[in-house]
Amino acid sequence: MTPPAAPPSFAPSRRGFLAGVGASAVGLTFTGLAGCHRAPPGKHLNFYNWDTYIGKTTLQDFKAASGVTVDMSLFSNNDELFAKLRGGNQGYDVIVPTNDFVQRMAAANMLEPLDHAKIPNLKNIAPDFLNPPFDLGRKWSMPYTWLVLGLGYRKLKIQGVPDDWKWVFDSPQYKGRIGLLSEAGDLVRLVLQYLGYPMNTADPVALRKVEELLIRQKPNIAVFHDDNGQDLLLSGDIDIVIEYNGDIAQVMREDKDLDFVVPRQGSQISSDCLCIPKGAPNPDLAHEFINYLLDAKAGAEISQTIRYPTPNAAAKALMGPDYRDNPVIFPPQSILSKCDYATYNGEALSRQYEDIITRVRAA
Structure with a gap:
């Protein structure tokens, strides 16, 4: 055909x-x-x-x-x-x-x-x-x-390709220009992956470290967005954002200065x-x-x-x-091999994710 x-x-x-x-x-x-x-x-x-x-x-x-x-x-x-x-x-x-x-x-x-x-x-x-x-x-x-989560970014504002979660989770370099997604489970699992833990772990020590890291990073965060990270990036309100590949692919057709990368630690598919x-x-x-x-x-x-x-x-x-053939829409298998599905591990853990992010946002 x-x-x-x-x-x-x-x-x-x-x-x-x-x-x-x-x-x-x-x-x-x-x-x-x-x-x-x-x-x-x-x-x-x-x-x-x-x-x-x-x-x-x-x-x-x-x-x-x-x-x-x-x-x-x-x-x-x-x-x-x-x-x-x-x-x-x-x-x-x-x-x-x-x-x-x-x-x-x-x-x-x-x-x-x-x-x-x-x-x-x-x-x-x-x-x-x-x-x-x-x-x-x-x-x-x-x-x-x-879909896969990664980092949408403005090339003229970011030094090189930001292929590491540290630029949004563990660094003041882009202070006030960072957008994190607001969905609790997704955000917690990505930080777990950055810290080297299994993405779906319920380890209380690991979850405490997630909360501590995000609270430490909170002053550098501009926004916890509700499914509109690509709009904020397109409008220039932020320069780097956690977002889905499809959302960034949409706005890349409007603005050639935008790009997307899945960090080297892997991500959530x-x-x-x-x-x-x-x-x-x-x-x-x-x-x-x-x-x-x-x-x-x-x-x-x-x-x-x-x-x-x-x-x-x-x-x-x-x-x-x-x-x-678009590598933003269909990332290479070498990257996807480092990505995992989120799994539902009971209502108590889901509520724990929500409580962690509530405390982070209130900090």
């Missing part, structure tokens, strides 16, 4: 995406679902998703194909998603948790098991993503993207997944929507927009070399 021509230079920052497409065009809401207009049953889905994490025409295309209107609400991190659904489903049909939160939500009886017979496009998924350790047999989730939360009002339509998102053409349209690596082999085959 001949790849399509390279896409136009369009890199939606979070603000630019919403302004350019229009909230009404994609059915976006920014709050909970209380007070949302409810279409007749069977013709309406509520989708709870990360910001800038859908193709420019995906929701309109699904409506044209199925007659189903999708209202998409936005969350900024997995902690927020979990907290919103912990007390019961408020009307969501499809959600997009990261792999360790798939485990956490399944353990808490917050997810519906998937019916693979209703998701025939599972055949499009690359074999590496069919039986992941966090969801054996794909009982609870379908793969949407995979993740997979954002499509799940049906317990009590979904429209489970059959939720399956239909998930199946649509795994379609080759739909998957390619999503990937072209969001610039995250896709687990959809059929979609990747439709993409041009600017996507398939």
Whole structure:
């Protein structure tokens, strides 16, 4: 199959995406679902998703194909998603948790098991993503993207390539120009990796050292960002930030002075997944929507927009070399071999992560 021509230079920052497409065009809401207009049953889905994490025409295309209107609400991190659904489903049909939160939500009886017979496009998924350790047999989730955390940076402001976590965790060199992500588990695990501990350890000595290091580094930190590190980098508010490869790949199309590196110690590899939360009002339509998102053409349209690596082999085959061969989107195997999935190791440890970061931010 001949790849399509390279896409136009369009890199939606979070603000630019919403302004350019229009909230009404994609059915976006920014709050909970209380007070949302409810279409007749069977013709309406509520989708709870990360910001800038859908193709420019995906929701309109699904409506044209199925007659189903999708209202998409936005969350900024997995902690927020979990907290919103912990007390019961408020009307969501499809959600997009990261792999360790798939485990956490399944353990808490917050997810519906998937019916693979209703998701025939599972055949499009690359074999590496069919039986992941966090969801054996794909009982609870379908793969949407995979991603890796690293450092986005402004080349003119940073000396050389910052291929070491020390520049954000253990150095005053870029004081006041550093952005850390706010999600507790991710941040704790990255510091553990920098300190030489297993990323998923529960060792109290190691966790105490994480907290001590971050409190010591706190005066040098400009911001703990909520899923908008690439925007802060693009606007010049910061010069170096922990962010996902896809987010930095988005803004690199707007500003050639931006770049991305996975530090030499390795990092956290993740997979954002499509799940049906317990009590979904429209489970059959939720399956239909998930199946649509795994379609080759739909998957390619999503990937072209969001610039995250896709687990959809059929979609990747439709993409041009600017996507398939991009080392920011698809880091080399020599780097990925040093990266690990986060694992859910019980509610007590998850709460401990949250308490550590709460104390750091209050210090």
